[in-house]
Amino acid sequence: MKFIGKSVLIVLCVFSFLFLNIYNPSTALAQKSEVHTKLIQANYEFDVDKMGDMSGFDPATVKFPKGDTIRIAVIASFSGPAAIMGDIFWAAVSSAAYDINQRGGIMVDGKKKFVEVLKGDHMSRIDQCKRVAERMVLKEKVHVLVGTDGSHLMKVINQVANQHKVIAQNITSTSDDLMNATNFSRFAFMSCLSSSQVGRGLGYYYGQIRKKERKFYIICQDYAFGRSIADSFKQGLKEYYPKAKIVGEDYHKLFTTDFAPYLEKIRAAKPDVIFTGNWAPDGPNLFKQARQMGLKQPFANLFLDDPNFLHEVGPESASGNIQITQYGVDVPAFKTPEQIKYYKTWHDLWANKWKTEPYNTRLFEHGSGNLGSYRQQVYWLLSVIERAGSTDPEKIIAVWENDTYRLPTGKVLKMRACDHRVIQDLHVVEYAPADKQKVSMNIPPYYWYKDAASTGHTWRIPAEKVLPWMDPKLDRCADRDEWGE
Amino acid sequence: MELSTSMHIAQGIHGIAFGMVLFLIASGLNVIFGMMGILNLAHGAFFMLSAYFCYQVIAWTGNFWIALILAPVFTALVGIFVERFFIRKVQVMGPLGELILTLGIAMVILGGVKTFWGTENLAVAVPPVLQGMVSLGGMDYPVYRLFMIALALVVLGIMGLLLYKTRLGKIVRAAVSDREMVNALGINIPVVFMLVFGTGIWMAGVAGVAIAPILTVFPGLADQVGMYAFIVVVTGGLGSLKGAFIVSIIFGLLSSYGVQFLSQLAPVLMVGFMALVLAIRPHGLFGVKE
Numbered sequence: 001m002k003f004i005g006k007s008v009l010i011v012l013c014v015f016s017f018l019f020l021n022i023y024n025p026s027t028a029l030a031q032k033s034e035v036h037t038k039l040i041q042a043n044y045e046f047d048v049d050k051m052g053d054m055s056g057f058d059p060a061t062v063k064f065p066k067g068d069t070i071r072i073a074v075i076a077s078f079s080g081p082a083a084i085m086g087d088i089f090w091a092a093v094s095s096a097a098y099d100i101n102q103r104g105g106i107m108v109d110g111k112k113k114f115v116e117v118l119k120g121d122h123m124s125r126i127d128q129c130k131r132v133a134e135r136m137v138l139k140e141k142v143h144v145l146v147g148t149d150g151s152h153l154m155k156v157i158n159q160v161a162n163q164h165k166v167i168a169q170n171i172t173s174t175s176d177d178l179m180n181a182t183n184f185s186r187f188a189f190m191s192c193l194s195s196s197q198v199g200r201g202l203g204y205y206y207g208q209i210r211k212k213e214r215k216f217y218i219i220c221q222d223y224a225f226g227r228s229i230a231d232s233f234k235q236g237l238k239e240y241y242p243k244a245k246i247v248g249e250d251y252h253k254l255f256t257t258d259f260a261p262y263l264e265k266i267r268a269a270k271p272d273v274i275f276t277g278n279w280a281p282d283g284p285n286l287f288k289q290a291r292q293m294g295l296k297q298p299f300a301n302l303f304l305d306d307p308n309f310l311h312e313v314g315p316e317s318a319s320g321n322i323q324i325t326q327y328g329v330d331v332p333a334f335k336t337p338e339q340i341k342y343y344k345t346w347h348d349l350w351a352n353k354w355k356t357e358p359y360n361t362r363l364f365e366h367g368s369g370n371l372g373s374y375r376q377q378v379y380w381l382l383s384v385i386e387r388a389g390s391t392d393p394e395k396i397i398a399v400w401e402n403d404t405y406r407l408p409t410g411k412v413l414k415m416r417a418c419d420h421r422v423i424q425d426l427h428v429v430e431y432a433p434a435d436k437q438k439v440s441m442n443i444p445p446y447y448w449y450k451d452a453a454s455t456g457h458t459w460r461i462p463a464e465k466v467l468p469w470m471d472p473k474l475d476r477c478a479d480r481d482e483w484g485e
Numbered sequence: 486m487e488l489s490t491s492m493h494i495a496q497g498i499h500g501i502a503f504g505m506v507l508f509l510i511a512s513g514l515n516v517i518f519g520m521m522g523i524l525n526l527a528h529g530a531f532f533m534l535s536a537y538f539c540y541q542v543i544a545w546t547g548n549f550w551i552a553l554i555l556a557p558v559f560t561a562l563v564g565i566f567v568e569r570f571f572i573r574k575v576q577v578m579g580p581l582g583e584l585i586l587t588l589g590i591a592m593v594i595l596g597g598v599k600t601f602w603g604t605e606n607l608a609v610a611v612p613p614v615l616q617g618m619v620s621l622g623g624m625d626y627p628v629y630r631l632f633m634i635a636l637a638l639v640v641l642g643i644m645g646l647l648l649y650k651t652r653l654g655k656i657v658r659a660a661v662s663d664r665e666m667v668n669a670l671g672i673n674i675p676v677v678f679m680l681v682f683g684t685g686i687w688m689a690g691v692a693g694v695a696i697a698p699i700l701t702v703f704p705g706l707a708d709q710v711g712m713y714a715f716i717v718v719v720t721g722g723l724g725s726l727k728g729a730f731i732v733s734i735i736f737g738l739l740s741s742y743g744v745q746f747l748s749q750l751a752p753v754l755m756v757g758f759m760a761l762v763l764a765i766r767p768h769g770l771f772g773v774k775e
Contacts, residue, residue, distance in 0.1 A: 083604035253752040255709045260499035261744035312608030357603030
């Protein structure tokens with residue numbers, strides 16, 4: 001009997017050992033790690049049931065009340081090579097504003113006021129950006145400047161905001177320098193993720209979760225953002241994946257036509273993964289030409305999520321790509337009826353009402369990804385204004401600093417008070433073909449895109465592992481921990 | 486083949502392929518300038534318009550080859566319309582009027598594509614028969630890029646035949662030399678020049694279709710590629726088809742080997758080459774001193 005008992009014990013030990021080897025514990029831990037205690041409670045929670053009637057909303061035709069309103073200027077590329085970015089921002093900001101107006105507006109300075117959104121086209125040019133931002137402040141008397149595609153342009157917007165004492169909200173430009181000791185402004189808030197977080201997040205994913213690929217090639221656009229995001233990726237690998245090797249790096253000019261020479265170098269370097277911070281059109285062009293040239297490595301990226309191009313390259317081609325996102329959630333995507341309602345509000349409008357390009361294209365179908373994130377960030381801004389009860393920038397600053405806000409997706413954002421940067425969990429998304437998208441898309445039709453790769457499995461990168469970089473030279477942050485406390 | 490050797494050869498072919506695309510765009514511009522004296526600032530816009538036509542024809546027919554035939558023709562027809570009803574009328578104002586007009590036309594085309602097709606990136610797929618790689622002496626190379634080289638050579642051949650082996654070519658060359666004399670012989674010069682303009686735009690159109698599958702079609706395409714055409718034409722010599730061809734190939738090779746050996750400097754090599762050439766020969770490599 002004793003012999004049998006010992007044998008069973010040995011067999012159990014052997015099986016336990018094998019199980020632990022097959023079942024990667026780090027993956028499981030990463031997936032099931034708890035949300036940090038500082039990001040569990042929120043000062044304000046988005047309530048889907050309080051949303052206004054959105055049935056009349058169409059970004060192509062939306063009109064905003066004029067007069068004594070809360071005025072927000074969207075400053076972006078509405079023309080030129082990056083004009084689509086302006087359309088994306090417009091859809092995001094105008095939908096949030098429309099919703100608030102349908103609810104009857106916001107009580108500010110003792111009066112219910114509607115939100116008015118204005119377009120400011122910076123044409124991707126610094127001089128034009130300064131001109132249009134100043135016009136919005138001085139002539140249109142806007143209360144908030146929302147921007148923009150390009151860190152160099154966001155810097156200009158922040159400067160104008162600082163000079164004229166209006167709020168600037170950065171919903172997409174990721175350069176860390178924007179909020180360093182030199183550039184920081186009390187009036188500027190960076191509610192999006194930053195380059196350092198992208199790099200550290202991907203470093204954490206490859207080093208602490210995935211633990212497979214080791215050789216990386218970096219190719220980014222040759223300007224402040226491209227350099228900064230490449231540096232952050234190198235830093236992230238150094239911190240979380242010391243065994244990783246950078247086998248090559250290149251920086252190409254913006255709007256490059258022919259990537260073949262770069263891709264030939266990449267082929268020769270034989271990396272396991274190609275990292276790029278490129279946004280459109282450079283991102284899709286790089287990826288498309290890579291596949292045309294037979295390079296099969298996955299791309300770790302931030303912006304390769306345009307469904308039009310993902311359809312073009314086909315589901316197999318982009319499957320396995322890794323994207324870090326601030327919109328992502330733990331799978332499955334929909335855990336509550338409210339989340340489904342929030343999703344369907346947008347998707348049904350896209351399917352049934354929007355007939356004008358580009359809003360009727362796949363790019364706007366789901367209201368998720370970067371577009372979804374921009375929209376949620378603007379909801380946060382409007383919530384802050386509502387709670388401040390004023391458009392007075394000092395009152396807005398007082399509420400926003402240290403504020404915590406729960407998104408419809410359930411994630412909590414925290415605005416670090418000392419340098420106005422957002423603390424949040426990030427997610428790494430693995431792109432997958434339609435039949436594997438159901439792990440994420442858990443409502444009919446159980447895929448995001450039938451004929452393109454899209455979100456499959458996701459991994460949460462805990463906020464404490466990717467806290468935004470804090471400039472030690474910034475006096476306001478002296479003696480503060482990384483949470484700004 | 487050794488990896489480094491095959492990489493260097495591949496870079497050379499990439500350079501030639503890119504150079505050929507540059508040539509297709511620049512040669513159209515050069516034909517128009519060389520024969521009509523019009524510096525067409527809308528050339529890049531016509532190139533972009535053709536890429537959009539290509540997208541649209543494929544959306545209707547699902548066939549790249551039909552698009553390759555029709556899109557440049559549609560673009561050329563737009564060009565002919567523009568020449569007939571606008572450019573011809575401002576020619577009395579001299580080059581300044583033409584420059585302002587063609588700049589305006591570029592803006593109208595840009596506005597038009599944004600109105601009809603929106604601002605998002607549109608995709609044109611490589612036709613199935615040109616997908617994949619082909620083995621060249623042990624080195625795999627994308628079929629489509631070889632097709633681009635072949636297409637440019639075919640267009641160059643057609644242009645050469647048209648200009649130097651046909652009666653129409655003789656008339657065009659004669660008209661360039663002495664417009665009044667040819668007119669006195671009973672040849673309708675305005676019609677000849679309208680056809681020349683259309684041909685130049687057609688060449689930009691072919692380039693627009695050729696490049697669409699390797700780039701995304703979007704309103705910035707004209708800015709992205711159009712400027713190269715002007716650099717090629719200025720460096721090669723205004724009006725010189727031979728100059729455009731040689732400089733396009735040099736630029737293509739500078740671009741690919743620049744990335745290979747001087748990656749950080751690659752983007753400025755073309756401009757540096759242009760500056761060097763213009764410093765030595767202000768009228769370009771093969772340009773004729775006026």
